[in-house]
Amino acid sequence: MLLRENLREHPAAQAWLATGPNRVAPKMIAVFKGWNQSEKSGVYRLAGVGPGGSAVIAKRCPLHTAAVERSIYEEFLPYLPLPSVGYYGSVEEPDGRSQWLFLEEAEGDLYSPQNNEHRAVAARWLAAAHNTSRRLGREMRLPDRGPKQYLQLMRSLRAKMLEHFTNPDLPSGGVAVLQTVVEQCDVLEGHWSEIEQICDGMPRTLVHGDFVVRNLRLRPSADGPVLLVFDWEFAGWGVPSTDLAQHSGYTASPDLAVYRVCLADWPMLSNKAQVESLAACGRFFRLLDELAWASMGLMYGRPDNLVNPIGNCSACGQRMAQALSEAGWITHS
Template sequence: MGKPLTNETVTGSPAEHPAVKAWCQLQHTWNEPQRVEILRLKRKSAVFRLEGVGPGGTVIIAKRCPATTARVERVIYDEILARVPVPSLHCHGFLEEPDSELCWLFLEEARGVMYSPQRGDHRALAARWLGTVHCASLSAELKALLPDRGPAHHLGLLRSSRTTLREHLADNSSLPGEDDALLRRIVECCDVMESRWAELQTICEVLPHTVVHGDFVIKNVRIKDAPAGPALLVFDWELGGRGAPAVDLAQFVGLTVSPDLAVHGSVLKRVYPHLDVPDIQRAAEWGNLLRLVDEMYWATLLMQFGRYELVLKPILTLRLYEPGLVAGLQAIAGSEHD
């Protein structure tokens, strides 16, 4: 989703910052903060880097976000990733704000180098990490704590996006002809995709039903050096949930991690011997489309009526991803004959 809006250092006494005060409420003892850096600042969410306040003077990442989102992230870090043999970040606590729907979530900082989907070793590392996580079974209790991120979730996003596009086609007189034609083509893509939705459901029945990241892109992963070799760190699980993880397998759609599908399949086969690489590839083809549905949905949320400037940015985004929608639909149509 959106990139950080700023990387500024907060002026004034770091100890007086709300993030530091919230952190101190969770600690019996704490270190004096050296600096507070703003990583993201939005109306209903914010992320701060608290330098020096963690154990041994380490950095703590403080996220202020809706409590419903933070609860999901905490479950994933504490109850799922902590029990799977993969590198993962430590969750240092969760604090609800009184009389508010917001809360604070405190996490270990993900330190390491940026991930590159152009590097085969990075893609293989991501595939092994993801495959190991996908092999972990979820109890009924854990599933109940996670939102559905399966086909029904994305079908809802698809229909919501299409409704918004149709509303603008019907009532937005500011749209020039080329944009009107673009929206009509995307609506047609939505119709075709929904007509084939049963195929996605069939594919998802074959895949393990497990934890889904939902925004598995390069900005949400790092690679750190570890004694046993490079280790993948995955964070920002705010769109996480449960379901068949096709969307996390998307290949080279925007800035997706694009894990190596052959490596991922070899890991899954240890626990799911019925799965073959072609099954994973078909799931990834649909994952490409699901990722584009996400992008389309986020763009349509920003569309407003009135001046053309109010729809320009989302339309530019839709124009960027329309060729991918067409190519994705052609890919799943072609896979029928393989």
Template sequence: MSGPAVAAHRAVDAWRSLRPRPGVPEGVELLARRPHSTIYRLTGVGRDGAPVIAKLSPSSTATIERAVYQEVLARVPVSAPRFYGLVAEGDGQDWLFVEDVGTERFSPESPAHRTLAAQWLGRLHATAAPLAATTRLPDRGPGHYLRHLRTGRRMIVDHLHDPTLSADDREVLLGVRRQCDLLESVWDEVERICADVPPTLVHGDLRPKNVRVRATGRGSALLPIDWETAGWGVPAADLAPSRGLALQSQVDLEVYAARAQEYWPGVDTATLCRLVTVGGLFRRLAAVDWASHGLVHPWPQKSVAQLRVYKDELGQLTRSLGPAAEAASALRPPAAPG
């Protein structure tokens, strides 16, 4: 969008209430329209004429992002997007304005990116931990993910008899329910692994689409974005990959351990590998919860397809918790319908 229509755009109106100068952007570009947020690029209005990202989202998540940018990232020695401010839109929504950090995505397959991410996360987790007492953010400990498990399972059970589902679809849902039941039965092991890990700021959804890499005069900078799932908790989810059956961390664990020693003395790669398994479970439980809400739609097959993938991943990750989980998996009978 360009020309006279730009000045009338809602994002521009919110931006001008925050920064009256330099005035109207050169253009407005729609970048993404998601179920709970809409994202635009405003060109020519940021520092030195750089573009700015305008994100419209529920106030509940926008205020989390503002707290992360203003109260944590601004106080720790890590690279971060420039935060311009938050403007209330009304009807329970807010505009969040941050620097546009480019388009190069973090790649877990790149050794250089894995090292860069390990250094960045290790430094963040070490230096943000002391701020937990003074910054209000949600709890992202094991209890948060147990709630994801229970909410997602409840949605699945409630929709098992949807007449639009095939017999194969129901088998998928029953399989996910069985994996949730199994994991809940060994949740004490999850909590045991997390018990000695000091809480710190966690992003909660670090993956390529939410992390940018930008070249600077001093090398490459890592710039995570979209902090709406952030909070205080063990850093398990930040170390684990967002998808796939592989149990490998998405960062170099030896480099991370060296950086994290400051807040987690004695941490070693064996401990971190166990935490990666737990982080993988955390991320799949959140994904199951999110996908299960799609079962309410008249055509739930897309959600079933997603849950089919998560079922297999949950099974492997749960068995990887150790002998107790393997034994429970062998003994547990198939889930009954309904």
């Protein structure tokens, strides 16, 4: 949706003008995702307000996720020895429940996990981010993204699925989908000690938490493509596993061999098997995140609102079945 009239009255424009005395009103506002308190965020493109008349992305987030993103843009990315998305400030809404973040528009080529050069660039970026975050040590400022947090997420997810077994508005086959996911969670919990053993002793560092195609762009440069990474609302601190997940949905699937070479001075990531095992754990963590996001729609009781969440749970369940089978924990036909 494009807005061309009464732009100064729009909340995104008002917040942008409040960030400094020399700000100008947008020439046009594109609504990428409208703000809704039940959603994760609202995203708008403000045309002509940035440096040189460039566009600025205005993102409205709940306070708790805005705090995470702000800490990344203000306290981490300025120290990363690589180009990053520009940050133009933040403004809290009068409601006291949300905050605006203003960011450079990440223009560039779309990322493809089928492109080996792209995967190598992603691996080098992750290695630089992990080295920088370990040096800075921001653990206390970020949510936990380790095995303990994911075990809690899995148990919460399973409980929610069980609650909806008796929901009369589920579409045909809906109960079977939820039952499959519950059984997969049972299997995964039965092997959780193996996941913890793999992660135990691994270095803890920054985790993006949603390192997927839609949150990456490649900007051309004289030295080759530069990776721009954005949408940090799920960032946290934990073992570097989730962002290493391979070929699950739309994950970036960074080149693990390149990543390992870039972190050759990390003894705990010194061999191929260690890094591959960590990425396999990350695949399970990523799938649990996807299932949790898919299950959010189950809170709505109208039958037409349940079709997509059940379909998304089914798709995630199929990927989980593949991952469990490759781990040797189930027989997948």
